[in-house]
Amino acid sequence: MTNHRYLPMTEADKQDMLATIGVNSIEELFSDIPSQIRFKGEMNIKEALREVELVDYFQGLASKNISLKQKPSFLGAGVYEHYIPSIVDHVISRSEFYTAYTPYQPEISQGELQAIFEFQSMICELTSMDLANSSMYDGPTALAEAAMMSAGQTKKKTILVSKAVHPEARAVLQTNATGQRLKVVEIDVKEGVTDLEHLKTNYNDDTACVVVQYPNFFGNLESLAEIEAITHQDKALFVVSSNPLALGILKPPGEFGADIVVGDAQPFGIPTQFGGPHCGYFATTTKLMRKVPGRLVGQTVDDQGQRGFVLTLQAREQHIRREKATSNICSNQALNALAASVAMTAIGKKGVREMAYQNLQKAAYLKSQLKAQGVEVVETAPSFNEFVVKVTKSVSDVNKMLLEKGFIGGYDLGRDDSKLERHMLLAVTEVRTKEQIETFAKELGALQ
DSSP, X not given: OTTOSOOSOOHHHHHHHHHHHTOSSHHHHTTTSOGGGSOOSOOSSOOOOOHHHHHHHHHHXXXXXXXXXXXXXXXXXXXXXXXXXXXXXXXXXXXXXXXXXXXXXXXXXXXHHHHHHHHHHHHHHHHTOSEEOSOBSOHHHHHHHHHHHHHHHHTOOEEEEETTSOHHHHHHHHHHHHHTTOEEEEEOEETTEEOHHHHHHHOOTTEEEEEEEESOTTSBOOOHHHHHHHHTTTTOEEEXXXXXXXXXXXXXXXXXXXXXXXXXXXXXXXXXXXXXXXOEEEEEOGGGGGGOSSOEEEEEEOTTSOEEEEEEOOOSIIIIIGGGOSOOOOOOOHHHHHHHHHHHHHHHHHHHHHHHHXXXXXXXXXXXXXXXXXXXXXXXXXXXXXXXXXXSSOHHHHHHHHHHTTOBOOEEGGGTOGGGTTEEEEXXXXXXXXXXXXXXXXXXXXXX
């Protein structure tokens, strides 16, 4: 007893519960399960450790991780190391935000509601869309929800998604589509971007939406104008997944006629955190306002004319629509959305543009340094802060050797496509220094 700080259930608790339901033992409780399929004997797991030993064990496991604080990283592929203003942690650590839940009661939730409203407003500015919701779990979730909403709106069953969309996002999309009995058709990549001819071939009158990524998974910029023209030749919706930081310098999808713009707000104020949790964003047009999954915060005035904020248009899945809903999303990432809002506010419009510009320029500088070291840079289209290189050994081996030299290498594209074996996706953000970029290029060049 003294070895355990937390006791979820005492023996007396267990006996009381068994007595209440009318059985004498755990064995009797499970007696309806046939004995031939029940596990017998002891589980093949180690005996429980005392608390101090358990803490030491897990700290030992954790110490095996290599963090971004230990080595400079050139790994991106959807999660990026960016500058986070120190004010972000100070604000989100305040108890009124840190412990807040859904602001159903606006009279006591004005602070959180305003923070979410500001998040929505800034996402709309970046994407050039009419409205945004109060965040989603992450980028892939937002993308899947966009496709599901498109199918619900158009009453069509086929989703066309580019293979230049992040493979994990495509996997999440496929899972959601299976549940909704929708067909997902993946469009080929040609020279680093979506193959427009393959898109035209697969587009038909059952197409609910066309989904692309901008910049795409390989870091390249898609021709949104051409894809939009193909998408809108009938009633299909145009869905664009976009890195929000890139929109500080790139023409936003809304100006290309996108119907839904989604992505992950992780580049703004949210640490990489070994892959999550992050914060998805979802922006769309006024026409689709009542079909948006999740929550919307609106601005209004009270009976005295004072500005206030409320959850609005709440005829949603978690309230009354139930089985008629196109989505089951009923929560959000309010704390991480707040972090993104604080970061964007602290950095400012000019700062976001400067961050994006530095990403663009530093990635271009790494390209030039790698070429000088004899590394093959796969340049097929304009890119933002990521690009592909081809190495002469397996990417796994190259990354191990880079780690020994003090660097976290890039993403192994061969994991997702055997045709891209020995191809590595590299990312460069504003936090990488000139010296780090030059040294990394020399070390990678030496491994060729």
